[in-house]
Structure formats: structure tokens, C-alpha cells
Amino acid sequence: MRKRFPALGPVLVVVAVILAIWYVAVIPMNAKWEYDQAARAGQELPFGEMVARTMAQDRPVLPAPHQVVIGVYEQTVGCDAVGRRMCRETTPLTLQGFGERIAASFTSNRSLIYHAGITLSATLLGFLIGTGGGILLAIGIVYNRAADASVMPWAIASQTIPIIALAPMIIVVLNSIGISGLIPKAIIAAYLSFFPVVVGMVKGLRAPDAMQLDLMKTYSAPGRDIFAKLRLPMSMPYLFASLKIGIAAALVGTIVGELPVQQGGLGVRLLSGSYYGQTIQIWAALLVAAILAAGLVGIVGLIERRVLKRMGMAA
Amino acid sequence: MAMTDATTARAEGASAAVIEAKGLNLTFETNDGPVHALKDVDLTIRKGEFVSFIGPSGCGKTTFLRTIADLESPTGGTLSVNGMTPEEARKARAYGYVFQAAGLYPWRTIEANVRLPLEIMGYSRQDQSARVREVLELVELSGFEKKFPWQLSGGMQQRASIARALAFDADILLMDEPFGALDEIVRDRLNEELLKLWARTHKTIGFVTHSIPEAVYLSTKIVVMSPRPGRITDVIESTLPAERPLDIRDSPEFIAIAHRVREGLRAGYEDNV
Numbered sequence: 316m317r318k319r320f321p322a323l324g325p326v327l328v329v330v331a332v333i334l335a336i337w338y339v340a341v342i343p344m345n346a347k348w349e350y351d352q353a354a355r356a357g358q359e360l361p362f363g364e365m366v367a368r369t370m371a372q373d374r375p376v377l378p379a380p381h382q383v384v385i386g387v388y389e390q391t392v393g394c395d396a397v398g399r400r401m402c403r404e405t406t407p408l409t410l411q412g413f414g415e416r417i418a419a420s421f422t423s424n425r426s427l428i429y430h431a432g433i434t435l436s437a438t439l440l441g442f443l444i445g446t447g448g449g450i451l452l453a454i455g456i457v458y459n460r461a462a463d464a465s466v467m468p469w470a471i472a473s474q475t476i477p478i479i480a481l482a483p484m485i486i487v488v489l490n491s492i493g494i495s496g497l498i499p500k501a502i503i504a505a506y507l508s509f510f511p512v513v514v515g516m517v518k519g520l521r522a523p524d525a526m527q528l529d530l531m532k533t534y535s536a537p538g539r540d541i542f543a544k545l546r547l548p549m550s551m552p553y554l555f556a557s558l559k560i561g562i563a564a565a566l567v568g569t570i571v572g573e574l575p576v577q578q579g580g581l582g583v584r585l586l587s588g589s590y591y592g593q594t595i596q597i598w599a600a601l602l603v604a605a606i607l608a609a610g611l612v613g614i615v616g617l618i619e620r621r622v623l624k625r626m627g628m629a630a
Numbered sequence: 631m632a633m634t635d636a637t638t639a640r641a642e643g644a645s646a647a648v649i650e651a652k653g654l655n656l657t658f659e660t661n662d663g664p665v666h667a668l669k670d671v672d673l674t675i676r677k678g679e680f681v682s683f684i685g686p687s688g689c690g691k692t693t694f695l696r697t698i699a700d701l702e703s704p705t706g707g708t709l710s711v712n713g714m715t716p717e718e719a720r721k722a723r724a725y726g727y728v729f730q731a732a733g734l735y736p737w738r739t740i741e742a743n744v745r746l747p748l749e750i751m752g753y754s755r756q757d758q759s760a761r762v763r764e765v766l767e768l769v770e771l772s773g774f775e776k777k778f779p780w781q782l783s784g785g786m787q788q789r790a791s792i793a794r795a796l797a798f799d800a801d802i803l804l805m806d807e808p809f810g811a812l813d814e815i816v817r818d819r820l821n822e823e824l825l826k827l828w829a830r831t832h833k834t835i836g837f838v839t840h841s842i843p844e845a846v847y848l849s850t851k852i853v854v855m856s857p858r859p860g861r862i863t864d865v866i867e868s869t870l871p872a873e874r875p876l877d878i879r880d881s882p883e884f885i886a887i888a889h890r891v892r893e894g895l896r897a898g899y900e901d902n903v
Contacts, residue, residue: 526729529701533727535720536750544746548737626737627778 337380338370344377345369378595386599387427392416396426424579427603433580434569435607437497441504442565446558448505449512456513457520457546467517474510478503478568483575496578503572508561515557519550552628555619562611570604581607648712648802648834649675649698655706656693656860666859667693668704673853673862677801680828680835682845683853684891685898690860691838691853695804698836699727711802723751725802726795730810732787734779734794741766741775744794751798765793768827785816789823796831803833810840818876821847825874842895843879846870846888854891856898864894 342365349368353360370379378386389395394402397419405412420426452470455462482503489499523545531541573582581604588597656668668690675681683691696702697709700716711719719725726747734743741762748758766772769789779787788808795803809817821844828835839845845852846868854864868887870878878884 526731526733530727530729530733531750532701533699533720533725534747534750535723540750544750545735548735551737627739627780628737 334380341375341377341379342366342369345372345375348372348376374592375594378598382595383598383602386595387602390425390427390596390599391420391603396420396423396428398423398425427581427584427599430579430581430584430600431603431607433578434566434573434582434604437500437569437572437580438504438562438566438607438611440497441501441506441569442508442562444501445505445508445561445565446512449509449557449561450516450554452509452513453516453520454542456517467513470510470513473506478507478571479574481506482568482571486572486575495576500569500572500576500580504565504568507568508565511557511560511564512554515553516550519553520546522546522549522553548626551622551626555615555623558615558619559612562615563608566604566608566611646677647674647710648677648679649673649836650710651694651707652709653707654694654697654704654709656690656697656702657705667702668697669859669861671707671860671862673865675834675836675851677834678832679850680825680837680848681851681853682837682839682849683855684839684842684845685855685860685863685895686857688857688860689855689898690857691855692806693860694855695806695836695838699725699804723798724800725804726798726800728788728792728795728803728805728808730807732779732784732791734787734790736779738778739775740771740777740779740782740790743779743790744797747794747798753798761797765796766790768796768830769793770823783816785812785820788812788820792824792827796827796833801833802836804836806838807840808837809844817841817844822876824848829872842888842891846884846891847874847876847879852887852891854894854898856895861898863898864890866890866894 346365346369349365349372350360353365369375370382372378375382385393392407392413397405397416401416401419405415407413407416417428420428421432423429452462452466456466457463485503485506486495486499489495489502527545527549528541531545534540536544569580570582570585573580574586577583577586581600584600585597588594588600651671651673654668654671655666658665658667671690671694683694685691693702697704698711698716700720709716712722712724714722714724734740735746738746744762744765745758748761753761762775763772766775769792771786771789771793774782774786774790779790782790792805792808795805809820812820825848837845837848839848850868852864852866852868853862854866855861856863866887869883870887
């Protein structure tokens with residue numbers, strides 16, 4: 316049998332190298348503040364002491380990795396997230412206590428789990444809209460010459476506008492016609508995720524070569540059979556490659572869409588963190604966003620492997 | 631011509647024309663001017679014949695086969711397939727077509743690949759299964775139903791693609807260099823099997839090839855073609871017996887026919903120089 320994680324060794328080495336570089340970078344980034352403090356107090360600051368202090372600042376320029384991890388803990392099941400009472404009455408070290416804290420975390424607006432949930436729901440809705448729209452658009456482009464010539468340039472142009480400039484306008488426009496909350500964020504997410512799906516699906520639906528189309532012609536196959544039995548299955552590997560890009564793009568779009576709305580979500584945590592100089596909060600939100608993105612891409616990858624394996628296309 | 635007259639007479643007496651080309655022309659317009667892929671092609675193929683088309687690249691042999699299949703449209707002359715126009719014949723699903731590459735769908739098992747035309751043509755589920763079993767047996771692929779194409783060798787894939795062309799009730803089988811990409815040993819074996827298959831199914835076969843031995847071994851009629859413009863230079867009725875073991879290729883009769891094919895090819899070549 317094949318080893319389950321053949322690349323585990325190299326992966327761990329890369330992670331260790333990244334962490335090492337990160338820790339080393341923390342020292343010069345945060346050193347100035349420590350030296351200033353020491354000078355103000357008229358004290359000598361030995362190097363070892365300085366290094367230790369750069370790792371434990373409240374508002375570091377660059378937080379150390381363990382500070383970010385502790386930040387994530389505090390803002391998920393720690394006291395910051397669940398509130399003082401629950402913090403006193405439960406402990407995350409027992410299964411029951413951990414469960415109670417997670418449950419509390421889902422509804423606490425100081426919790427990253429709560430905010431990640433808000434972001435996730437808009438991301439998934441936007442991804443569904445974007446994927447559905449992207450596939451329909453791709454079918455239109457492949458089957459209709461006019462659509463090919465008229466839609467594709469707009470699709471490309473749409474992606475050249477920075478989403479950060481467009482997002483507030485989408486929200487304002489939708490708000491003025493009474494649409495607010497989840498939908499505007501999902502639309503921004505869809506706006507970013509439809510494009511890779513269009514490009515991938517167009518390529519995939521056009522993947523059958525002349526011989527395969529000729530074969531269908533010798534059967535006098537109707538158009539729907541050529542689509543369902545040749546073009547669509549052939550496009551699956553292309554579709555999944557696009558979906559992986561699309562779902563990550565949807566997450567980015569949602570976070571950007573959350574910035575101007577200020578109604579919860581990881582984007583709000585990022586922005587409020589930067590307002591108040593809470594760098595650890597920013598980094599904690601970033602880490603959760605990254606974990607969320609990795610998880611979503613991973614799930615798409617898992618579905619891809621299942622589907623392609625059933626189709627005999629992945630060994 | 632003595633050796634051809636007897637067989638021609640026998641064939642004419644026995645069966646009717648299935649494919650009939652009269653003054654067939656096909657000109658492709660290209661950037662470098664018109665290319666005469668087919669010029670004044672006259673040919674009659676009768677029911678149950680095994681007809682090979684042989685000639686160098688660009689002689690129009692594949693184009694002629696594709697024209698019969700209505701994958702190309704002639705620019706002049708008439709062509710009838712089963713008494714219909716090629717388009718009507720295609721829509722009536724009169725022929726099965728085997729391409730040079732097997733072209734099996736990688737996401738379908740061998741069984742599902744053979745089932746493909748049956749699904750499209752609306753055969754009942756029960757009928758589909760029976761036919762798939764039957765043709766896979768015919769090409770000696772029983773036991774490989776659940777395999778995916780990449781799990782099979784090139785020769786087996788091509789056999790599956792032949793099964794796919796045989797699965798429905800077309801009495802014409804058009805094959806465009808089906809064994810061209812296979813090695814000599816596999817090719818010999820498939821040639822032998824193809825002859826058996828032809829004997830059992832009584833199909834009319836049109837077969838494009840580059841190989842003189844292959845054409846002579848398989849055919850009842852060999853059509854020699856030459857390029858620029860693509861045209862027929864010789865039609866040879868084979869005098870070989872229906873029963874053909876592989877070592878018939880060493881017989882004087884076989885060598886004589888092969889010689890005449892080679893002469894035909896050379897004549898076509900010399901015309902151009």
C-alpha cells in the first residue's frame with residue numbers, strides 16, 4: 316500500500332522554515348518600540364531582554380506566530396470570545412466545557428467563529444451564484460457566436476476593475492433598492508468567482524477534438540446528447556480547476572464586501588483591528604480566513620477526486 | 631484483366647450496389663488556392679464486399695471515406711449510399727465508422743463506450759446490454775467490460791472502438807486506417823480477426839490503409855489512388871480465396887496482387903513527376 320502522506324517530511328520542513336523566518340523577522344520589526352521605551356525610562360536594554368520583549372508586545376508591528384495562535388484561541392473558545400461568566404464557569408479542557416464554549420462562540424459577536432460563519436455563508440451563496448452563472452455563461456459562449464463575441468470582452472473587462480473600488484458601489488446601489496445583508500456580499504463574491512468558471516468551462520466545453528465531434532455526427536447525435544455525453548463530461552477536469560480558484564476568490568470578495576458594511580464577518584474584524592491598532596486581532600482574523608480558504612479549496616479538491624475517480628479519469 | 635473478370639461477374643450477379651460514386655469531385659478552397667481532394671471518382675461497392683483504399687498521403691482515400699460518411703460534402707458528381715444521399719444515409723444510421731485513433735471516452739468503461747451509440751439511438755436498456763455483450767464477444771473483449779480505456783492496450787482499445795461501430799444495425803462499416811498506429815504483430819492479429827468478423831457479420835466494409843500487405847490480405851477489391859488531384863488509378867478484384875490464413879501472404883497469387891498494387895501506386899506517382 317502507498318504511504319498515506321508521502322510528502323509529510325518536506326511539508327513539515329517548509330512550515331518550520333517559514334516559522335523560523337517569521338520569528339527572526341519579529342525581532343527587528345518590533346525592536347524600535349522596545350528601544351524607545353527603554354530610552355524614555357533611561358534604562359539599558361540588553362539584547363536578550365529586547366528579543367524576549369519583542370515577542371510579547373500588546374500591539375506589535377509584527378506579532379509572533381505564537382501570539383497569533385493565542386489570539387485565535389482567545390477569539391474562538393477563549394475568554395475574549397465567550398465572555399467573563401462562561402470563562403469563569405467552564406474550562407476548555409473538558410469535552411463538555413469545550414462544547415459549551417464553542418456553542419457560545421457561535422453567537423458571540425466577539426468570536427471569530429461567529430464572524431467566520433457570517434463570511435462563510437456569504438461566500439458559499441456567492442460561490443453558488445457565481446458558479447451557476449459562470450457555467451450558463453460558458454454554455455452561451457460555446458453555443459452562440461454572438462454571445463462569444465459580445466459577452467467574453469465584458470467578462471474580461473469586469474475583472475480588470477479593482478473589486479475594492481466596485482464593492483461599495485454595489486452595496487450602495489443594492490441598498491437603495493432595499494437589498495442588504497447577505498445578498499450584496501454574496502453578489503460581490505459571485506462577481507469574483509464567476510470569471511474563472513467561465514474561462515475554465517469554455518475551455519472544457521470546447522475540449523472535444525474534431526474526431527470526437529465527427530464520431531457524434533456519424534451517430535446523427537442530437538445536440539443535447541453531444542452536450543450531455545461528450546462536452547459536459549469532458550469539461551469536468553477544467554471545471555474543478557476553476558472551482559478551486561472560484562471558491563477562494565469568493566472568500567476574498569466576501570471579505571472585501573464586508574469592509575464597508577460593518578455588519579459582521581472576518582472583513583469587519585480586519586478593519587476594526589486596523590482602526591484600533593490591534594495587530595494580533597488582524598492576524599488572527601487573517602489566519603482564520605486562510606484556514607477557511609484552505610478548507611474550502613480542500614473540500615472542492617476532495618469532491619473533484621471523488622467525481623473524477625468515478626469517471627475513471629484520476630488514478 | 632483475366633484474373634478480375636470472374637470475381638466481378640460473380641459479385642455483380644450476387645448483390646446490389648451499396649455505395650455508388652459517379653464523377654465525384656471534391657475541391658477544398660484554401661489560402662493557397664483550390665485543392666482537388668477528389669477528381670472524377672467513379673466507384674461501385676457491392677453488398678458484402680471488403681474494399682480497401684490505398685495510396686500515398688493526400689490521394690483522397692480518407693476524404694472519399696469521409697464523403698461516404700457525410701463528414702465531407704462533395705462539390706460535384708453524385709454519390710449514393712444504400713440508394714440514398716450520404717446525409718440521408720447518415721441520418722438513417724447506415725454505417726459505423728472507425729477512426730484511426732480509438733477515441734474511446736476516458737470517463738466511460740469499455741462496456742459504456744460500446745453502449746454510447748445505442749444510448750443515442752434510443753435502444754432499450756435490455757437490448758443495449760444484449761448487444762454490448764454480443765459485440766464485445768465478437769471482438770474478444772469479454773471480461774474487460776468494467777475496465778476503463780487507459781487500462782487496455784492500444785490494440786484492445788481499437789478492438790473496443792470496432793465493437794462500438796458494430797453495436798448498432800448498420801450494414802456498412804467504414805474504417806479509416808484503424809490499425810495505422812499499432813505495431814506490426816498486433817496489426818497482423820487484428821487483420822486476421824477482422825476477416826473472421828467480416829465473414830460472420832456479412833457487413834460491407836470500406837477500409838483505408840497505407841499498407842500494401844494489409845490491403846491485399848483483407849480485401850475483395852483494392853482501390854489504388856494517387857494524389858494531386860486525388861483520383862482512382864486502378865481497381866483490383868482480388869482472386870484470393872475467402873479463407874485466408876496469415877501465411878497466404880507468401881503465396882504467388884498474393885505476391886502477384888501486391889505487385890499490381892505497387893505498380894498502380896508507382897504509375898500514379900510517375901504521372902505527377
